[in-house]
Amino acid sequence: MTRGLFISFEGIDGAGKSTHIDALAAALRARGRSVVLTREPGGTPLAEKLRALALNDPMDPLTEALLMFAARRDHLLQVIEPALARGDAVLCDRFTDATFAYQGAGRGFDLQVLAGLERWVQTVPAVDAPGIRQPDLTVWFDLAPAVAAQRLAGARVPDKFESQPQAFFARVAAGYGARAAADPGRFLRVDADQPREAVWRDVEAGLKQRGLLA
Ligand SMILES: Nc1ncnc2c1ncn2[C@@H]1O[C@H](COP(=O)(O)OP(=O)(O)O)[C@@H](O)[C@H]1O
Numbered sequence: 001m002t003r004g005l006f007i008s009f010e011g012i013d014g015a016g017k018s019t020h021i022d023a024l025a026a027a028l029r030a031r032g033r034s035v036v037l038t039r040e041p042g043g044t045p046l047a048e049k050l051r052a053l054a055l056n057d058p059m060d061p062l063t064e065a066l067l068m069f070a071a072r073r074d075h076l077l078q079v080i081e082p083a084l085a086r087g088d089a090v091l092c093d094r095f096t097d098a099t100f101a102y103q104g105a106g107r108g109f110d111l112q113v114l115a116g117l118e119r120w121v122q123t124v125p126a127v128d129a130p131g132i133r134q135p136d137l138t139v140w141f142d143l144a145p146a147v148a149a150q151r152l153a154g155a156r157v158p159d160k161f162e163s164q165p166q167a168f169f170a171r172v173a174a175g176y177g178a179r180a181a182a183d184p185g186r187f188l189r190v191d192a193d194q195p196r197e198a199v200w201r202d203v204e205a206g207l208k209q210r211g212l213l214a
Pocket residue numbers: 011012013014015016017018019020151152155192194195196197199
């Protein structure tokens with residue numbers, strides 16, 4: 001049976017994740033893989049309710065982090081783990097790196113507490129201790145906040161995070177950089193400040209190089 005494959009997509013709002021997730025899903029399906037496209041926070045009825053709260057209601061950083069991880073636990077158990085057990089490819093628009101980047105670096109919430117929650121939430125029967133479930137690959141769309149803001153201007157109505165000032169996104173971007181530096185083997189950094197076709201070529205090349213795309 002084909003081994004499951006778990007790929008997350010990360011980057012600040014407007015970096016171009018959504019633009020390329022569908023293309024990767026199509027490329028994998030064209031090669032005969034079953035693909036589950038999903039997102040965080042969200043991906044299950046309960047987690048989508050938590051998403052609506054987390055993205056719209058004001059709350060303190062601990063409450064926000066707990067909602068993100070509560071949504072993640074439900075999503076992991078209901079959707080991601082069963083899909084990986086079937087041998088599917090799971091493409092997830094954001095995962096735990098986003099919590100470290102937004103609630104940790106962006107809001108300034110304690111990274112040690114986040115690391116503890118990560119360990120609790122991502123401990124699953126299919127992964128032998130002391131390991132935890134992590135994406136096999138994280139595609140990180142790296143883009144300067146000023147460029148992302150330009151792309152988003154007029155493109156959609158901003159949610160609670162998207163309406164944050166650029167200084168917030170500069171911290172979030174640095175947070176992603178720190179996560180990537182701590183686990184370089186898992187991260188594929190893509191320069192998102194290029195035309196769409198060039199960004200896609202880099203995504204495709206990175207996957208091919210790792211033997212994840214024929
Ligand atoms: N390489 C690119 N160059 C210019 N604009 C882009 C590029 N990639 C995406 N966009 C546009 O930027 C906006 C944000 O892209 P999107 O994929 O929704 O980002 P994200 O999902 O990371 O928030 C969209 O309007 C999209 O059409």
